[in-house]
Amino acid sequence: MSVLIDKDTRLCVSGITGREGTFHAMNNKRYGTNVVSGVTPGKGGQDVEGVPVLNTFHAAVSETGANTAMIFVPPPFAADSILEAADAGIETVICITEGIPAHDELRVYNFLRAHRPTVRLIGPNCPGVLSPGKANVGIIPAAFFKEGNVGVVSRSGTLTYQIGNELAQRGFGNSSIVGIGGDPVPGSSFIDVIELFQADDETELIVMSGEIGGSAEEEAAEYIGEHVTKPVVGYIAGFTAPPGKTMGHAGAIVSGSQGTAAAKAEALEGRGVRVGRTPTEVADIAVEILGG
Amino acid sequence: MDLLEYQGKQLFARHGVPVPDGKPATSVDDALAAADVIGYPCVVKAQVLIGGRGKAGGIKVVKDRDEARDAAEAILGMDIRGHTVHEIWVEAASDIAEEYYASIVFDRSAKAPLMLLSTQGGMDIEEVAERDPDAIARLHVDPLIGFQGFHGRRLAFEAGVAEDVVRPVGALLAKLYDAFVAEEAMLVEVNPLTVLTDRSVKALDAKVTLDDNSFYRHPDNAALRNVGAEDPQEQMAKERGLTYVKLDGDIGILGNGAGLVMSTLDVVSQAGGAPANFLDAGGGSKAEAITQAVEVILSDPKVKAVLFNIFGGITRCDEIARGLIEAFDQIKPTVPFVVRLDGTNDKEGRALLAEANLPNVHMATTMLEAAEKVVELARSANVEGRPDAALPGQTTGGTPGGGDSS
Numbered sequence: 001m002s003v004l005i006d007k008d009t010r011l012c013v014s015g016i017t018g019r020e021g022t023f024h025a026m027n028n029k030r031y032g033t034n035v036v037s038g039v040t041p042g043k044g045g046q047d048v049e050g051v052p053v054l055n056t057f058h059a060a061v062s063e064t065g066a067n068t069a070m071i072f073v074p075p076p077f078a079a080d081s082i083l084e085a086a087d088a089g090i091e092t093v094i095c096i097t098e099g100i101p102a103h104d105e106l107r108v109y110n111f112l113r114a115h116r117p118t119v120r121l122i123g124p125n126c127p128g129v130l131s132p133g134k135a136n137v138g139i140i141p142a143a144f145f146k147e148g149n150v151g152v153v154s155r156s157g158t159l160t161y162q163i164g165n166e167l168a169q170r171g172f173g174n175s176s177i178v179g180i181g182g183d184p185v186p187g188s189s190f191i192d193v194i195e196l197f198q199a200d201d202e203t204e205l206i207v208m209s210g211e212i213g214g215s216a217e218e219e220a221a222e223y224i225g226e227h228v229t230k231p232v233v234g235y236i237a238g239f240t241a242p243p244g245k246t247m248g249h250a251g252a253i254v255s256g257s258q259g260t261a262a263a264k265a266e267a268l269e270g271r272g273v274r275v276g277r278t279p280t281e282v283a284d285i286a287v288e289i290l291g292g
Numbered sequence: 293m294d295l296l297e298y299q300g301k302q303l304f305a306r307h308g309v310p311v312p313d314g315k316p317a318t319s320v321d322d323a324l325a326a327a328d329v330i331g332y333p334c335v336v337k338a339q340v341l342i343g344g345r346g347k348a349g350g351i352k353v354v355k356d357r358d359e360a361r362d363a364a365e366a367i368l369g370m371d372i373r374g375h376t377v378h379e380i381w382v383e384a385a386s387d388i389a390e391e392y393y394a395s396i397v398f399d400r401s402a403k404a405p406l407m408l409l410s411t412q413g414g415m416d417i418e419e420v421a422e423r424d425p426d427a428i429a430r431l432h433v434d435p436l437i438g439f440q441g442f443h444g445r446r447l448a449f450e451a452g453v454a455e456d457v458v459r460p461v462g463a464l465l466a467k468l469y470d471a472f473v474a475e476e477a478m479l480v481e482v483n484p485l486t487v488l489t490d491r492s493v494k495a496l497d498a499k500v501t502l503d504d505n506s507f508y509r510h511p512d513n514a515a516l517r518n519v520g521a522e523d524p525q526e527q528m529a530k531e532r533g534l535t536y537v538k539l540d541g542d543i544g545i546l547g548n549g550a551g552l553v554m555s556t557l558d559v560v561s562q563a564g565g566a567p568a569n570f571l572d573a574g575g576g577s578k579a580e581a582i583t584q585a586v587e588v589i590l591s592d593p594k595v596k597a598v599l600f601n602i603f604g605g606i607t608r609c610d611e612i613a614r615g616l617i618e619a620f621d622q623i624k625p626t627v628p629f630v631v632r633l634d635g636t637n638d639k640e641g642r643a644l645l646a647e648a649n650l651p652n653v654h655m656a657t658t659m660l661e662a663a664e665k666v667v668e669l670a671r672s673a674n675v676e677g678r679p680d681a682a683l684p685g686q687t688t689g690g691t692p693g694g695g696d697s698s
Binding site for chain 1: 575604636
């Protein structure tokens with residue numbers, strides 16, 4: 001098994017006719033992901049390297065049976081596209097777009113929560129989801145990862161690759177790798193994804209990679225303490241980040257004494273989660289827990 | 293982006309939040325002209341993005357033109373906790389009866405705007421929260437339905453505001469919420485929110501943080517850049533479209549992806565070094581962006597060594613290598629570089645660098661090794677020139693961990 005995406009995924013890509021959209025949709029398809037269609041308003045009837053393009057997500061669902069959406073459109077159109085996918089009945093929406101206004105994210109989150117509670121939004125501003133050997137939706141460089149028993153959930157893209165690579169060098173593969181994104185209002189939290197990994201047969205160890213800003217890691221720590229029986233290894237980026245400065249990700253900011261890496265690591269360790277101080281140490285701990 | 297007080301007040305005024313009349317000025321003459329129009333007494337206030345202006349002498353009440361001149365001359369150019377005053381705000385003096393506190397915070401945890409109201413205004417709200425948490429009334433607003441009249445009444449009664457101003461305080465909060473949503477703020481704070489002796493309510497200060505991601509639909513806000521207050525390297529980076537944060541150390545850092553760069557800063561610090569900056573070259577960087585990034589990093593004279601830590605996903609390592617080669621061609625750096633390339637097209641990137649044989653560029657195979665190497669190089673650069681300096685050859689033996697640090 002794996003989480004969120006697998007062999008049953010039928011992917012529709014919003015923004016498939018754009019340069020980046022085409023490149024990554026085709027990359028995902030070559031990996032073996034079942035890319036059934038794309039959506040670009042006004043370009044319905046065309047195709048991108050054999051993948052049919054439709055005008056709406058509603059048509060993508062009724063005509064191509066799409067059950068998963070990848071959003072690759074620029075920030076001014078991204079919230080609209082997420083809501084359209086949800087309105088069309090798509091249950092898993094993965095939004096790669098970076099730079100969506102925070103108030104748009106707030107409206108999308110609250111609307112989905114209130115009116116489409118079964119829809120799972122991953123992202124925005126995330127690298128996507130990879131279930132090695134099954135499907136890749138997003139921009140994660142799949143060549144570095146193989147099938148295995150470690151589930152990874154992270155707020156960052158390249159840091160996920162770094163940690164995944166450290167694990168791979170020790171011989172570990174992954175059930176799924178989920179990037180939840182670095183924005184202030186992610187559609188899914190650490191808790192949402194950890195819950196999926198806890199229920200997933202294939203996952204024997206969960207690695208969560210957090211960073212400064214907000215309180216998602218602290219909330220996850222509490223959840224892990226109460227609900228998670230599988231071992232969890234943590235990592236937090238930004239121990240040396242100065243307060244008040246946005247460190248690249250819109251959500252990565254220490255506000256006053258809130259959101260520091262030290263407080264997050266302490267919260268996790270207080271709930272029995274071992275926290276690696278470097279990506280290498282995360283892999284060291286994984287070896288100790290699962291054996292080399 | 294954080295706004296100066298007067299920018300915040302002008303934004304408030306556009307949404308009907310009552311503020312005192314005032315005018316900004318960047319020279320003594322402008323300040324006097326403003327004061328003459330506003331009338332005396334008035335208040336001359338330093339405009340800097342840091343608290344404690346009053347204590348530092350950056351806020352002065354003046355009763356005539358001479359005092360206004362003295363105040364403007366003293367405050368313009370003043371240093372307030374490391375911030376130079378480039379602008380002042382001249383505003384009508386207010387007869388204050390009571391000082392309250394109001395704010396709206398973008399609450400990431402609750403995924404809703406959080407409104408706070410307290411009758412203990414005019415002081416540090418975090419101190420109030422610690423000393424007397426019940427003194428702050430708070431509630432979340434559902435962003436799907438927005439601010440309702442009852443929100444204002446509930447906050448006002450719970451905070452215990454004077455009964456005769458419950459209505460105007462509620463009205464002010466409604467307008468503050470309008471401003472928060474319409475301008476796409478992450479924070480609006482009014483401290484103090486004052487009740488004047490004529491029982492009208494006014495926002496006497498304004499602290500506003502806007503969401504940079506919303507600027508494409510708020511060109512006026514995007515133009516509010518407070519250039520004078522920005523660090524020169526940060527300004528240069530912004531003009532080149534790079535994500536750069538200036539830090540205090542001497543090791544320049546470039547990586548791709550915010551998380552990896554943050555992690556790199558941590559690992560370099562653990563190895564005993566002090567990063568000079570955060571620079572995220574972003575996903576899919578082209579060679580030209582890398583060249584510009586090197587320029588920004590090296591414009592900080594403190595930088596003694598530079599670390600490139602790249603794990604290519606969208607980013608291609610051969611593009612990074614080309615950018616670095618181009619940078620060496622154009623800028624001819626004199627400080628050592630440590631380069632770690634992994635991920636997409638890493639072999640091609642390493643081959644390009646090997647072929648170019650750039651002076652003083654060291655390759656590293658892992659992030660940890662790269663961090664240790666760059667710390668060592670920065671340290672030997674620091675001891676060079678001292679009579680007891682170790683020979684560079686003696687410190688580059690590859691002793692891992694840098695156990696002799698501090």
